[in-house]
Amino acid sequence: MKLARVALIAAAFVAAVAVCSPSATGEANGQERTALRIEIDGAIGPASAMQFEEALAVAAERNAEVFILQMDTPGGLVTSMREIIADILASPVPVIGYVAPAGGHAASAGTYILYATHVAAMAPGTNLGAATPIEMGGPLPSFPGGDDKNNAPEAGKDPKSPPAGDAMIAKATNDAVALIRSLAELRGRNADWGEKAVREAASLSANAALQERVVDFVARDTTELLQLADGRTVEIAGRKEVLATKGLPVETLEPGWLIRLLAVITDPNIAVILMLIGVYGLVFEFTSPGAVAPGVVGTICLLLGLYALNLLPISYAGLALMLLGIIFLVVEVFNPTVVLGLGGVAAFLLGAAMLLRIEGPGFEMSWAVIGTAAVLTLGLALVTGSYLWAARKNVPRVGAQAMQGLPAKVLDWEGGEGHVLARGERWRAKANEPIAVGDSVEVADVRGLVLTIRRRNARSDGARQ
Numbered sequence: 461m462k463l464a465r466v467a468l469i470a471a472a473f474v475a476a477v478a479v480c481s482p483s484a485t486g487e488a489n490g491q492e493r494t495a496l497r498i499e500i501d502g503a504i505g506p507a508s509a510m511q512f513e514e515a516l517a518v519a520a521e522r523n524a525e526v527f528i529l530q531m532d533t534p535g536g537l538v539t540s541m542r543e544i545i546a547d548i549l550a551s552p553v554p555v556i557g558y559v560a561p562a563g564g565h566a567a568s569a570g571t572y573i574l575y576a577t578h579v580a581a582m583a584p585g586t587n588l589g590a591a592t593p594i595e596m597g598g599p600l601p602s603f604p605g606g607d608d609k610n611n612a613p614e615a616g617k618d619p620k621s622p623p624a625g626d627a628m629i630a631k632a633t634n635d636a637v638a639l640i641r642s643l644a645e646l647r648g649r650n651a652d653w654g655e656k657a658v659r660e661a662a663s664l665s666a667n668a669a670l671q672e673r674v675v676d677f678v679a680r681d682t683t684e685l686l687q688l689a690d691g692r693t694v695e696i697a698g699r700k701e702v703l704a705t706k707g708l709p710v711e712t713l714e715p716g717w718l719i720r721l722l723a724v725i726t727d728p729n730i731a732v733i734l735m736l737i738g739v740y741g742l743v744f745e746f747t748s749p750g751a752v753a754p755g756v757v758g759t760i761c762l763l764l765g766l767y768a769l770n771l772l773p774i775s776y777a778g779l780a781l782m783l784l785g786i787i788f789l790v791v792e793v794f795n796p797t798v799v800l801g802l803g804g805v806a807a808f809l810l811g812a813a814m815l816l817r818i819e820g821p822g823f824e825m826s827w828a829v830i831g832t833a834a835v836l837t838l839g840l841a842l843v844t845g846s847y848l849w850a851a852r853k854n855v856p857r858v859g860a861q862a863m864q865g866l867p868a869k870v871l872d873w874e875g876g877e878g879h880v881l882a883r884g885e886r887w888r889a890k891a892n893e894p895i896a897v898g899d900s901v902e903v904a905d906v907r908g909l910v911l912t913i914r915r916r917n918a919r920s921d922g923a924r925q
Contacts, residue, residue: 495686495708497528498715503823504536504569506771507715507723509543515713519553526689526705527553528682529577530560535568537823538593539773545576545643554578554694554703558685559586559666567591571657572636575643578694579703580675581685582666588674589663591640591654593632633658650674682710722771728815729829731768732782736833738762739786740840772823774815781811789837805838866903868913873897880913887911 498515500508512529519527529548548555557577559566562585566574571591574580582588636658644651650673656662669675676692679685690706715723724730741758745751769779788804812830868882873895880889882903889911895901905912 493525493704493708494522495526495528495682495705495710496522496524497530497682497710497712499530499532499712501532502534502723504533504540504544504573505723505823506537506540506726507719508533508536509540510722511715511719512544513547514716514719516547516551516553516555518713520551524553525708526556526686526703527551528556528558528685528710529573530558530682531566531570531573532560532564533566533568533570535570535590537773538569541569541572544573545639548573548576548578549646550697552697554696554701556581556685556689558679558682559583559588560681562586567663571654572640572643574675575640575647575649575654578647578696579689579692580647580649581677581679581688582669582675584666584678584680586666587663588669589657590661591636591657592659592661593629593636686710722768725764725768726771728769728772728774728823729826731765731772732812732815732825732829732833734761734765734768735782736786736837738765739783739790743790769815778811778814781807781814783811785809785811786837789840801838801842805834808834808837863903863906863911867916868901868903868911870895870897870899870901870913880911882911889913 496515496519498511500511502508516527555577556579557566557574558581559570559574560583562583564583564586566582566586566588567590569591571588574588637655640654640658641651643649644654653662653664653672653674664672664674666675666678670678677688679688686705686708689703692703693700694703695701725734738758738761741754741761743758745755745758748754785804785806785808788800788807792801792804809830812825815825863882866882868880868887868889870889871879871881871886876892876895877888877890878895878897880887880901888909891901891913893914895913895915900916901913902916903911904914
């Protein structure tokens, strides 16, 4: 029995050592090796940056072998693009940039992000480039050798010095060139073509990008993507790492509800509509206290609109003008004047035009939305003002003034005073003329709770005299 117990203990010990041995642990980890992927389909904005940051954190926590960033984007905001690039450069997990599906593109901000990834790939039938920064309200940067009459130097000025209006554009362009060249040098890609994409808005197809050393390879799908990426050496946090991606299972991380909501409300047009709903919801709540619903909905919409604008590169002067225009139109509703109404519309339109400092693909202000909102707001102010103006002209229907001229029935009378029945109520009354029970009288005036009455035929008798 003792020998049997010793044998069992020894067997258990050997099994425990086998389970905890490095080979067994490596095998277990090998079963958990995976490639995580997210898809960015649309403009690069605050929602895209948040989605990428959260997904990359999940990849690092799960020790994923590789992280695939699949893009089909027309570009977007510079601030969000730089956030994504900073996350890629600091990522402990290799990031593969993949422009897909066929027919997709990585224009503008997407080109910079693709240059920043550890491995860059494209699907057949895709393109990238057109990375010129565009300033809102300004012309496109002049191309080398371009014949632009608007950019001709003024008489008496140095032709080599740029016009004052182009100074900010040149500054933004040079900054973008420095960024894409630094990324190209970091990843060993074609820096000269990257500069050309910024200065001349050049674009490339997938095969042309491969020939120009802009991307590492062309892959039809993620399976081929992982096969071609296998064995490549990348630099992660200052150390060299060889990718082992062949045959890895791919798991797609879907964005949560918060990111989906953020993607909707960070559209500047939606944000402006939310703000309008919020302001007028509060106005209706203040004019009709106790309705509750307009106040609740208005407060939620206003906070969502302000939160969305806080994430966008807005001009606070433009936002202030929009709010001032709304205030003028609200005042116009309660105190109809032509000046406040026209001034409110003008302030609202000017503020909307100034709202975004930089115009990126997918984040343009729609003049159809702005014009419709301005027309509806002005229309509401005019309609409400017309009702108020008509109410001022109508005969009063409540209060003491509304009782003047009403017929009354004399209930009792003595010495110039008595009681009458008017509107179904018993009133004290007095008169400056003889009145008897049964006479046809009407209310001439109201002082406190006492009516002054007169004969109904008094005015007609006076007229006949």
